[in-house]
Amino acid sequence: MGEAPLPREHVLIILNYKLSDSLVEAIRQKFADVECTIFPATLGSKVPSELFRKATILVTYVNLPEPEDAENLKLVHTFSAGLDHLMNNPILKSGLIPFTTSSGIHGPPIAEWTIMNWLVFARNYNVMYEAQKQHKWDKDTPWMQTNYDQVGKKVGILGYGSIGRQIARVSQAMGMTVYAYTASPRPTPESRHDNGFIVPGTGDPEGTIPVSWHHGTDKSSIHEFLSLGLDHLVVSVPLTPQTTHLLGPEEFALLADKSKNPGIKPYLTNISRGKVLDQDALIEALKSGQLGGAALDVTNPEPLPADHPLWDAPNVQISPHVSGSGREYFWRSLQIVRINLDRKAKGLPLINQYGGKGY
Amino acid sequence: MGEAPLPREHVLIILNYKLSDSLVEAIRQKFADVECTIFPATLGSKVPSELFRKATILVTYVNLPEPEDAENLKLVHTFSAGLDHLMNNPILKSGLIPFTTSSGIHGPPIAEWTIMNWLVFARNYNVMYEAQKQHKWDKDTPWMQTNYDQVGKKVGILGYGSIGRQIARVSQAMGMTVYAYTASPRPTPESRHDNGFIVPGTGDPEGTIPVSWHHGTDKSSIHEFLSLGLDHLVVSVPLTPQTTHLLGPEEFALLADKSKNPGIKPYLTNISRGKVLDQDALIEALKSGQLGGAALDVTNPEPLPADHPLWDAPNVQISPHVSGSGREYFWRSLQIVRINLDRKAKGLPLINQYGGKGY
Numbered sequence: 001m002g003e004a005p006l007p008r009e010h011v012l013i014i015l016n017y018k019l020s021d022s023l024v025e026a027i028r029q030k031f032a033d034v035e036c037t038i039f040p041a042t043l044g045s046k047v048p049s050e051l052f053r054k055a056t057i058l059v060t061y062v063n064l065p066e067p068e069d070a071e072n073l074k075l076v077h078t079f080s081a082g083l084d085h086l087m088n089n090p091i092l093k094s095g096l097i098p099f100t101t102s103s104g105i106h107g108p109p110i111a112e113w114t115i116m117n118w119l120v121f122a123r124n125y126n127v128m129y130e131a132q133k134q135h136k137w138d139k140d141t142p143w144m145q146t147n148y149d150q151v152g153k154k155v156g157i158l159g160y161g162s163i164g165r166q167i168a169r170v171s172q173a174m175g176m177t178v179y180a181y182t183a184s185p186r187p188t189p190e191s192r193h194d195n196g197f198i199v200p201g202t203g204d205p206e207g208t209i210p211v212s213w214h215h216g217t218d219k220s221s222i223h224e225f226l227s228l229g230l231d232h233l234v235v236s237v238p239l240t241p242q243t244t245h246l247l248g249p250e251e252f253a254l255l256a257d258k259s260k261n262p263g264i265k266p267y268l269t270n271i272s273r274g275k276v277l278d279q280d281a282l283i284e285a286l287k288s289g290q291l292g293g294a295a296l297d298v299t300n301p302e303p304l305p306a307d308h309p310l311w312d313a314p315n316v317q318i319s320p321h322v323s324g325s326g327r328e329y330f331w332r333s334l335q336i337v338r339i340n341l342d343r344k345a346k347g348l349p350l351i352n353q354y355g356g357k358g359y
Numbered sequence: 360m361g362e363a364p365l366p367r368e369h370v371l372i373i374l375n376y377k378l379s380d381s382l383v384e385a386i387r388q389k390f391a392d393v394e395c396t397i398f399p400a401t402l403g404s405k406v407p408s409e410l411f412r413k414a415t416i417l418v419t420y421v422n423l424p425e426p427e428d429a430e431n432l433k434l435v436h437t438f439s440a441g442l443d444h445l446m447n448n449p450i451l452k453s454g455l456i457p458f459t460t461s462s463g464i465h466g467p468p469i470a471e472w473t474i475m476n477w478l479v480f481a482r483n484y485n486v487m488y489e490a491q492k493q494h495k496w497d498k499d500t501p502w503m504q505t506n507y508d509q510v511g512k513k514v515g516i517l518g519y520g521s522i523g524r525q526i527a528r529v530s531q532a533m534g535m536t537v538y539a540y541t542a543s544p545r546p547t548p549e550s551r552h553d554n555g556f557i558v559p560g561t562g563d564p565e566g567t568i569p570v571s572w573h574h575g576t577d578k579s580s581i582h583e584f585l586s587l588g589l590d591h592l593v594v595s596v597p598l599t600p601q602t603t604h605l606l607g608p609e610e611f612a613l614l615a616d617k618s619k620n621p622g623i624k625p626y627l628t629n630i631s632r633g634k635v636l637d638q639d640a641l642i643e644a645l646k647s648g649q650l651g652g653a654a655l656d657v658t659n660p661e662p663l664p665a666d667h668p669l670w671d672a673p674n675v676q677i678s679p680h681v682s683g684s685g686r687e688y689f690w691r692s693l694q695i696v697r698i699n700l701d702r703k704a705k706g707l708p709l710i711n712q713y714g715g716k717g718y
Contacts, residue, residue: 020504108508108510108533112478116475116478116479119475120475123475128681131679132670136665137661137662143685144376144684144686145377150471151560170533174471201510302496303496304494304496306494306495312494318491320497322500322506326502326508327507
């Protein structure tokens with residue numbers, strides 16, 4: 001009267017990037033205990049219905065089945081940090097199947113991109129790089145007067161999620177002081193925990209790094225935060241109607257208020273979305289010297305047109321929305337699937353779950 | 360029968376760099392309780408004898424009095440990390456007066472220079488910078504395949520002094536694993552402490568960051584360390600006859616040994632002196648791909664001639680011996696003098712002392 005073994009899960013992984021053979025092999029090994037199909041798809045290409053129909057777990061960026069091909073589907077995991085791009089999908093909307101996100105995997109790469117930009121700016125890397133191209137041992141640059149370091153600098157992190165937490169961790173190690181800002185209040189130690197996926201050895205799992213926590217969705221709360229005399233402001237809030245043009249002329253003026261920090265030249269880092277800033281006001285604040293500099297991985301619009309004045313605004317460093325990109329991306333995202341398979345086997349709740357009833 | 364008040368100390372600060380008025384004023388305030396003379400001198404210029412004769416405490420880089428002008432001198436503090444450049448000075452050689460060094464102040468700037476170079480290399484900053492110059496939103500670069508982060512990487516620090524410790528601190532925050540190497544054994548927790556000046560909030564004061572400590576001055580000990588499968592090797596040993604050409608073809612081959620770390624492409628950071636490396640072997644190791652890249656703040660010779668092949672060696676980033684330079688330099692060095700004045704007042708031993716009997 002033994003029970004029949006449970007049917008094995010069938011994980012369908014739809015990849016929009018070409019991965020190395022060794023990485024594909026490592027992925028197969030990671031999911032050796034289940035059926036695993038890896039399907040390479042260019043963005044927008046069609047995945048065969050029969051592949052979808054066999055899948056019990058779908059791992060994808062944008063490719064989702066028609067509802068009639070989702071009969072066996074028990075879980076969808078997306079390679080993106082959020083689900084905004086899938087909000088109109090009928091399967092997500094139905095709320096019947098749990099979705100999990102890749103939130104948490106972006107902490108290390110985007111934190112490294114952020115720190116890199118700060119250091120490049122403060123230590124005049126571009127000067128060093130151009131001199132090397134010319135084979136010039138550059139002792140003309142007054143390095144003693146122009147370079148500075150991050151020790152003692154105050155960094156305010158607007159949106160203290162997994163990315164902000166890893167920036168905080170490295171900032172603290174560099175001798176900086178961290179101020180956290182969240183939409184909702186975090187009055188208790190418990191409320192400050194990071195409950196999502198965390199790359200091991202990184203982040204601020206307990207939320208103990210900030211010297212103070214601030215919160216609110218109203219202008220006056222934000223303004224209070226911007227008036228702390230911050231040397232750095234990191235913008236890592238999601239784009240919502242409330243955060244659109246959150247920062248404009250008034251906010252840049254508050255950041256630059258010398259009464260809180262004489263000689264301040266705040267440096268702005270935007271790793272959120274271009275529209276969170278009033279970009280014309282940003283260009284003005286850079287030109288006027290209100291802002292000392294800015295690192296922007298996001299702009300409005302994207303791609304930024306070649307004739308846009310932002311490219312040549314003073315002291316700005318722009319990258320084409322790639323701060324989170326890297327070789328570790330897919331592996332880390334799949335690690336979340338692996339963790340959830342193991343948690344399911346132990347009867348534990350999923351991590352990074354959105355919607356659905358469990359699976 | 361009251362005692363006559365002790366004569367006030369007279370601090371003579373000889374500055375070889377032009378400091379801002381506000382910094383000079385801050386220095387005067389820092390030493391408001393003693394006589395304080397700030398004398399601007401270009402390197403090699405002569406300081407008047409009468410100035411030296413009045414000084415009880417001399418703060419200088421290279422300018423020292425003739426012995427007959429040092430009658431009142433009780434302490435010499437140098438702006439440099441070591442005393443190598445003063446080893447033939449009769450006052451130092453006499454051993455009668457304590458000298459203090461600026462060891463410890465270089466941790467933050469040189470650690471930031473190091474981390475900056477790692478991140479610039481791993482996150483392809485130069486590509487981003489060149490694209491911005493061309494106003495190009497660069498989606499042609501396969502960022503997902505070419506960028507990588509530092510999480511899980513193993514860094515070996517050859518010479519675990521104040522600079523190595525701050526590199527370790529930031530490395531750990533980035534999710535890396537740190538291996539320390541020192542000349543002498545450090546078997547006890549006490550022996551691992553940093554007893555010199557530490558910039559507050561930085562470094563590894565207790566020596567708790569490394570996952571393991573290694574030591575020795577013989578080749579086999581070094582070779583064992585280089586065989587740990589390190590992703591990064593940081594060279595921060597002083598130049599001595601023993602460390603001259605410490606790293607050559609044999610050592611680079613050990614670093615690149617794939618049996619310890621498949622797919623390894625070790626990255627070399629030299630913040631010591633150019634002569635610690637066999638530079639021709641370094642160029643070969645970069646060309647052959649044994650080394651994945653190198654950040655060099657020091658070369659042999661300095662300045663590096665314009666026609667030297669090192670400038671164009673693959674994946675090398677060179678700066679003109681300025682990794683420790685920055686606005687904080689003199690202030691931090693003078694902080695050591697301030698601390699020692701206060702320690703003296705309390706009857707405590709000086710920090711960063713070399714020679715002499717106390718003062």
